[in-house]
Amino acid sequence: MLLSVEDFGIEFHDHDSPERVVEGVSFTLDKGEILGIVGESGSGKSMTALAIAGLLPRKKLKKEGRILFEGEDVLTMERHKLRGLQGDEICMIFQEPMTALNPTMKIGLQVEEALRIHHTEMNDAQRKERAIKWLKNVELDDPERVYESYPHQLSGGMRQRVMIAAAMVGNPQLLIADEATTALDVTVQAQIIKLLQKINKESQVAILFISHDLSLIRQISHNVLVMQNGHLVEKGAVDDIFEHPQQEYTRKLISAIPRVEL
Amino acid sequence: MKKWLKKHKNFNFIAGAIITGVLLLTVLIGIFATPYDTTQMNVADKFAKPSFAHWMGCDNYGRDILSRVMEGMGNTFLIAVLTVLIGTVFGVIIGALCGYFGGLLDDILMRINDVLFSFPSILLALVIISLLGTGRLNVTLALGIAFIPSFARIVRSEVKKQCSLDYVKSAALMGAGHMRIIFVHILPNIMPVLLSSVMIGFNNAVLAEAGLSYLGIGVQPPAASLGRMLSEAQSFLFTAPWYAIFPGLVIVLTVLGFALLAEGTTEEE
Numbered sequence: 001m002l003l004s005v006e007d008f009g010i011e012f013h014d015h016d017s018p019e020r021v022v023e024g025v026s027f028t029l030d031k032g033e034i035l036g037i038v039g040e041s042g043s044g045k046s047m048t049a050l051a052i053a054g055l056l057p058r059k060k061l062k063k064e065g066r067i068l069f070e071g072e073d074v075l076t077m078e079r080h081k082l083r084g085l086q087g088d089e090i091c092m093i094f095q096e097p098m099t100a101l102n103p104t105m106k107i108g109l110q111v112e113e114a115l116r117i118h119h120t121e122m123n124d125a126q127r128k129e130r131a132i133k134w135l136k137n138v139e140l141d142d143p144e145r146v147y148e149s150y151p152h153q154l155s156g157g158m159r160q161r162v163m164i165a166a167a168m169v170g171n172p173q174l175l176i177a178d179e180a181t182t183a184l185d186v187t188v189q190a191q192i193i194k195l196l197q198k199i200n201k202e203s204q205v206a207i208l209f210i211s212h213d214l215s216l217i218r219q220i221s222h223n224v225l226v227m228q229n230g231h232l233v234e235k236g237a238v239d240d241i242f243e244h245p246q247q248e249y250t251r252k253l254i255s256a257i258p259r260v261e262l
Numbered sequence: 263m264k265k266w267l268k269k270h271k272n273f274n275f276i277a278g279a280i281i282t283g284v285l286l287l288t289v290l291i292g293i294f295a296t297p298y299d300t301t302q303m304n305v306a307d308k309f310a311k312p313s314f315a316h317w318m319g320c321d322n323y324g325r326d327i328l329s330r331v332m333e334g335m336g337n338t339f340l341i342a343v344l345t346v347l348i349g350t351v352f353g354v355i356i357g358a359l360c361g362y363f364g365g366l367l368d369d370i371l372m373r374i375n376d377v378l379f380s381f382p383s384i385l386l387a388l389v390i391i392s393l394l395g396t397g398r399l400n401v402t403l404a405l406g407i408a409f410i411p412s413f414a415r416i417v418r419s420e421v422k423k424q425c426s427l428d429y430v431k432s433a434a435l436m437g438a439g440h441m442r443i444i445f446v447h448i449l450p451n452i453m454p455v456l457l458s459s460v461m462i463g464f465n466n467a468v469l470a471e472a473g474l475s476y477l478g479i480g481v482q483p484p485a486a487s488l489g490r491m492l493s494e495a496q497s498f499l500f501t502a503p504w505y506a507i508f509p510g511l512v513i514v515l516t517v518l519g520f521a522l523l524a525e526g527t528t529e530e531e
Contacts, residue, residue, distance in 0.1 A: 053435055059365075087436035100428035104450040114436045166436075 002070065002173055002206050003029040003052065009064035010047055010056070010230075018062070022047050022230040025065075031173065032204040034197075036221030036238070038214055038253070044230040045210050049176050051075070052208070053092050054082045069174070087114040091167035095179040097159035101151040107162055108147035111135065114170040134165040137202075138195060157188035161195065168199060175199075176208045181216060193220050214257050218242055226250050275526025281519030285512070289339050292332030300325065300333045301484045309502045319504040321494070327505060331512055334486040338516070341402050341481075342467035348406025349467075350460055353413020358444050360414070361421030372418070375411045383408035384470055388479070396479045405470050409463060416459050420452040454528075461524035465517045472513050488513050 010022040022044040029035050037045045050056050052067055054074050067074045069085065077085075091114070094100040101110060111131040115122055122130070128147070135143035138161040151159060160180065167175055177196065181189040197220060200207055211217055217224060217238075224241045226233040226249065234247045245251045297317075304324035312319040318327035356375075360368040378386060383405070390404035424430060425448070433447045474480035475489030483490065488509045495506035 055431060055435060083437045083439065085437075086434070087438075090435075092432070092435050094428040094432060096428055100432050102429040102433070102447055102451065104453070105447070113433065113438065117437045117442075163432075166432075 001028055002031045002033075004068040005048070005052070005065070006068070007065035008048065008051065008067060010044070010051065011062040011064075012060065013062060014060040020230060022051075025227070025230075025232045027225055027232070027235055029174070029206050029208065031206055032200065034200055034207045034209060034220055034222050036217035036224045037208065037210045037227060038212065038217045038224060039227035040212060042229070043227040045227050046178055048227075049092070049178050049208060049210055052174075053090055053176055054086055055092075084118070087172075088118040088170045089172050090174045090176070091170070091172040092176040092178060093160070093163045093167050093180045095182050097156050097163055097183065100163055101159055103151055105150075106147070107135075107149050107151065107154070111147075111162065111166045111169055113166065118170055130169060131165070134169045135162070137168070137199070138162070138165045139191075140165075156184055157191065160184060160188075160192055164192075164195065164199070168203070168205070171203065172205060174206045174208065176210070178210045179212070180209075182211065182213070189216065196220060214253060226253065272526050274522045278519050278522030278524075278526050281515055282523055285335065285516055285519060286339075288332055289336045292329075292336050296326075296329035296332050298326035298329045300329045300486055309498070309505075312504050318508040319502065321491075321502070321505050322498060327491075327508055330486040330491060331488070331509055334481075334488040334491060334509065335512060335516070337398065337481050337485065337487050338468055338471050338489075338513075341398065341405070341471045342464050344402045345405040345409055345467040345471070346460055346463045348402070349409030349413045349463060350456070352406075352410045354417050354449070354456070356410065357414040357417025358421050358449070361418040362425060362440065362444050362448070364422075368418075371414075375414055378408075379411040379415070383412075383466070384473055387470065387474060388477075391474070391479050396482055398481055398485075401471065401474055401480050405467055405474075408470075409467065413459065413463065416455065417452065420455050421448055424448045424451050458524050458528050461520055461527070465520050465524075468513065468516050468520075 005025060005027050008022060008025045009020065012019040012021060025044070025048060027035070037048070039045045047056070051063065052069070052074060054077070056063065063075050069090065074082065074085070101107070108128065108131055111134060112127045115127045115130060132143050132147060135146055140146050140158060140161050146154065146158070146162070151162075154162065163180075181192050184192065193216060196207060196209070199205060209217065209220055221238045223236065224238050225235045226241065226247070228249050234241060234245065234250050241250065242254060245254055302325065304320070307316065307320040307324035308322060309320060316326050316328065318331060321327055321330070356371055360371050386408040387401075387404040390407055391400055394400040394404065421444070430443060430447060433443050438447070471480055472487075472489035472492070475487040476493045478490070478493065480489060481487035491509040492506060495502070495509065498505055
């Protein structure tokens with residue numbers, strides 16, 4: 001077992017009255033598993049993902065429960081230890097490939113960032129070799145050219161591929177994809193999904209795939225969590241959830257998938 | 263070069279570059295050689311009109327004005343550059359830390375900033391000079407300190423804006439430390455804004471230095487300074503108008519050149 005979330009909750013304290021955004025969420029994630037989290041906006045799925053990545057602010061926020069990554073609690077871990085995990089063991093890709101890359105840094109440097117921080121023993125040539133290898137792995141044409149490009153010279157789909165390469169370059173155990181395909185058009189979406197599946201098979205990285213798009217979740221996930229208003233509504237294998245939903249909310253969500261009828 | 267000019271019909275940039283270039287060249291020449299000794303008095307040449315021998319004429323002690331303008335420009339440029347350097351370095355550090363970390367540190371530093379900001383920078387510089395005493399070094403220090411608040415404020419708001427973008431989050435997630443995020447990731451992205459405020463800051467520094475020297479607390483005689491020359495020329499405005507015109511013209515050209523250059527660089531983007 002790679003990740004185990006136990007009775008996790010978040011309470012905001014930045015207003016007069018505390019506000020609960022996540023409550024009593026428990027689930028586990030195995031090595032090499034793809035877990036989909038589905039829910040509408042405000043259901044707490046992104047907050048949970050940020051917590052797992054150790055990106056929640058430390059102040060004005062009360063956290064409950066435990067998030068065990070390889071047996072150690074991310075929530076209470078010391079800062080330098082957490083930083084050792086981030087980028088090396090846990091990686092994340094974001095929704096907006098337009099803003100997720102630094103506009104003034106060459107792609108190559110950004111892909112190498114995790115190596116530069118965590119693998120100081122590597123020299124420039126080794127780093128470059130690794131970066132190019134991953135740019136090739138994410139199926140970018142002409143990786144040498146992309147390596148020397150700036151983000152504005154690439155399309156949205158290419159940028160998201162670069163993000164995946166940058167996340168995977170350190171061979172992490174866990175990849176969190178927070179609405180990673182939402183900003184892309186449908187054909188590119190399908191390519192990215194295929195790419196994530198391929199990477200999952202080849203390098204056995206566990207993927208936490210967060211989306212509000214049920215058909216994508218169904219396509220990619222092994223197991224699914226359904227969240228609503230900060231609570232876990234239902235969890236199970238992807239076929240069980242979609243074929244035999246137990247909860248009313250899940251049924252409603254599934255019936256809301258648009259169908260093309262001829 | 264010709265192609266580049268054709269492609270960028272950027273009048274402001276070209277005009278600014280030419281004016282600034284000529285002035286800078288003059289300053290550079292002035293460091294090594296001036297037509298006459300800048301402090302050599304010569305009674306025979308007292309209030310000599312502009313001529314081939316003395317291009318800008320002579321002052322009340324018979325000193326060559328062109329030579330003194332060259333030296334004065336050098337002093338002004340040096341003080342302005344150092345002032346902006348002090349203002350930028352400390353402004354960037356304070357602004358970046360405040361913008362990035364926020365919280366109590368931000369509140370405290372920015373309130374101090376507000377207090378400093380509420381005084382005109384020349385007044386602030388006056389206070390600092392009255393504490394430190396006059397002289398080139400002290401003027402630079404005083405103006406530099408007086409320039410920190412405006413830079414800090416600009417940098418802070420830019421850093422705050424960048425912090426909300428995903429690439430900063432992404433860098434944090436890669437395990438990058440705070441200092442790496444601030445100085446390697448964010449700083450290059452605020453360069454365009456920083457660059458134009460540096461240029462405007464340089465202009466303000468030139469004017470502030472001239473103002474302080476005019477008031478007699480900047481560069482001390484017999485060293486030449488444009489502001490000082492203006493204030494001395496005041497009493498001879500009708501007998502020797504060239505004494506006031508040429509130093510004044512140089513100040514105007516310096517500021518104009520840099521303003522055009524700043525305008526031009528923002529157009530380029």
